[in-house]
Amino acid sequence: TRYVDRANPQCSDTGPATEAMPRCTINAAAAIAVAGDTVLVASGTYNEKVTVKYSGTSVAPILLTPADGASVTVTSPTYGFYMSAKSWITIRGFTVDETVSYGIYAKDSFYITVSNNHVTRSGEPISGVTRAGTYLNNTSDSLVSGNLADYNTDGGIKLNYGATRNRIVG
Numbered sequence: 001t002r003y004v005d006r007a008n009p010q011c012s013d014t015g016p017a018t019e020a021m022p023r024c025t026i027n028a029a030a031a032i033a034v035a036g037d038t039v040l041v042a043s044g045t046y047n048e049k050v051t052v053k054y055s056g057t058s059v060a061p062i063l064l065t066p067a068d069g070a071s072v073t074v075t076s077p078t079y080g081f082y083m084s085a086k087s088w089i090t091i092r093g094f095t096v097d098e099t100v101s102y103g104i105y106a107k108d109s110f111y112i113t114v115s116n117n118h119v120t121r122s123g124e125p126i127s128g129v130t131r132a133g134t135y136l137n138n139t140s141d142s143l144v145s146g147n148l149a150d151y152n153t154d155g156g157i158k159l160n161y162g163a164t165r166n167r168i169v170g
Helices: 025-031
Strands: 003-004 038-041 044-047 062-066 070-076 081-084 087-092 095-099 104-107 110-115 119-122 132-139 143-145 146-148 157-160 167-169
Touching: 003 025, 025 038, 081 146
Parallel strands: 003 038, 038 062, 044 070, 062 087, 070 095, 081 104, 087 110, 095 119, 104 132, 110 143, 119 146, 132 157, 143 167
Antiparallel strands: none
């Protein structure tokens, strides 16, 4: 398990990501998460683009989620969560608010799960700069489940350009 807690005075983005010495940003923990890892995020607002660096596997996916009882909001001047050419990643339980681009974006990926998130106010209300809350672009065999998408400048959930065999439920 990798821990993130920006309020912990012992946090460091080069630290071991333990409970005693967590990472300060979700992105720093996502950069070292490998197959089978869980990234647990403490309550707070994190203004950052979270880029998942590695893929999980079918028996050892990577999970990014708030810690038990935590309320976590991700805001960003670009994307909230970004995955490119990744597989077996789960993004669960976050509020993604006021991103200039897509709230949660996966491209050229497989077996991505986006569940129980609230994605709101993605994109800018300017012609040509509108963005969906969650966007699967050329991403297949994935699941978008139990999410709330509102006040985005484009659709709440968008599938496009080769997105196949995906399930959108709840």
